[in-house]
Amino acid sequence: MFKKVGKLLLGAAVSSMLITGIACASPIVIKFSHVVAEDTPKGMMANKFKELVEQRLAGKVEVEVFPNSQLFSDDKVLEVMLLGDVQIAAPSLSKFERYSKKLQIYDLPFLFKDMAAVDRFQSSPAGQQLLSSISDSGILGLGYLHNGMKQFSASKPLKVPADAAGLKFRIMSSDVLAEQIEALHATPLKKPFSEVFTLLQTKAIDGCENPYSNIFTQKFFEVQPYITESNHGVLDYMVITSTEFWNGLPDDIRAEVKKALDESIAYGNKISEEKAVEDKESIIASKRSEIITLTDEERAQWVEVMKPVWKKFENNIGKELIDEAYNANQM
Numbered sequence: 001m002f003k004k005v006g007k008l009l010l011g012a013a014v015s016s017m018l019i020t021g022i023a024c025a026s027p028i029v030i031k032f033s034h035v036v037a038e039d040t041p042k043g044m045m046a047n048k049f050k051e052l053v054e055q056r057l058a059g060k061v062e063v064e065v066f067p068n069s070q071l072f073s074d075d076k077v078l079e080v081m082l083l084g085d086v087q088i089a090a091p092s093l094s095k096f097e098r099y100s101k102k103l104q105i106y107d108l109p110f111l112f113k114d115m116a117a118v119d120r121f122q123s124s125p126a127g128q129q130l131l132s133s134i135s136d137s138g139i140l141g142l143g144y145l146h147n148g149m150k151q152f153s154a155s156k157p158l159k160v161p162a163d164a165a166g167l168k169f170r171i172m173s174s175d176v177l178a179e180q181i182e183a184l185h186a187t188p189l190k191k192p193f194s195e196v197f198t199l200l201q202t203k204a205i206d207g208c209e210n211p212y213s214n215i216f217t218q219k220f221f222e223v224q225p226y227i228t229e230s231n232h233g234v235l236d237y238m239v240i241t242s243t244e245f246w247n248g249l250p251d252d253i254r255a256e257v258k259k260a261l262d263e264s265i266a267y268g269n270k271i272s273e274e275k276a277v278e279d280k281e282s283i284i285a286s287k288r289s290e291i292i293t294l295t296d297e298e299r300a301q302w303v304e305v306m307k308p309v310w311k312k313f314e315n316n317i318g319k320e321l322i323d324e325a326y327n328a329n330q331m
């Protein structure tokens with residue numbers, strides 16, 4: 001008797017679950033993995049994306065954000081994205097050269113004079129086309145996100161390139177950046193972002209290159225007594241997903257997720273402008289690190305020593321593309 005009633009109840013529960021199948025379906029989970037702190041342009045963009053998606057697609061999509069290399073380093077994240085372990089990431093553009101040599105353009109020293117020029121190039125048809133330059137690997141570029149112009153920091157004051165000779169610099173995994181440091185007669189070391197503070201603190205390296213937002217939030221300024229405002233390169237990101245995951249989303253959900261992503265990128269880009277100023281001010285206020293401003297003559301020396309690096313990568317990138325990016329400075 002009890003068995004019969006139990007079966008009936010179970011049957012009723014199953015059919016009610018089938019009828020309300022959609023309501024019972026588990027939400028799509030988007031894991032967003034990144035390597036920086038939460039109060040950075042990328043950290044705040046990721047959190048805004050979570051907020052917008054979960055507001056607009058409540059019960060249908062959940063976003064889990066993993067900051068500070070908690071889940072994966074950038075060198076690993078593309079690999080695991082293809083395995084379906086992460087759905088969205090935003091590695092710096094310097095981390096993609098294994099997948100597309102054209103993206104090396106973003107590491108050429110002194111190519112862009114400021115973030116407005118970077119923005120103009122990225123919005124141009126040529127810049128937009130670069131977003132699909134890694135699609136053969138199954139990775140889709142969904143948009144660019146700004147951090148800012150890079151500054152050199154070191155254990156000694158760097159006013160002219162000769163001051164950097166003999167020093168060891170941490171760089172991201174990019175051959176262009178390696179050539180750039182070698183042009184200074186210094187030694188480049190490709191190391192994950194999560195190791196940089198300890199490498200500096202233990203004096204295993206002497207210097208590095210970062211935008212103010214990373215120098216501040218990673219506390220590099222506490223272990224680098226000198227920062228040279230060199231603005232010699234850009235640190236920007238490509239927001240990526242796997243083609244398989246993206247194409248597998250229902251059309252209406254994909255459209256809503258993309259809308260939320262575009263809005264959160266616009267938000268992150270605004271934050272990047274504010275942080276470039278605020279984080280620099282906080283570093284100055286800390287009195288832990290001196291910010292060195294270059295004279296025009298000193299800056300010209302850095303350009304003269306580092307710009308020949310362009311020639312070495314011209315075949316990989318294409319001269320026309322380099323010219324197009326350079327011309328974005330003049331608009």
Ligand code: SIN
Pocket residue numbers: 035036091092147172192193214235
């Ligand atoms: C970042 O994502 O901003 C960190 C890039 C790096 O490895 O320096």
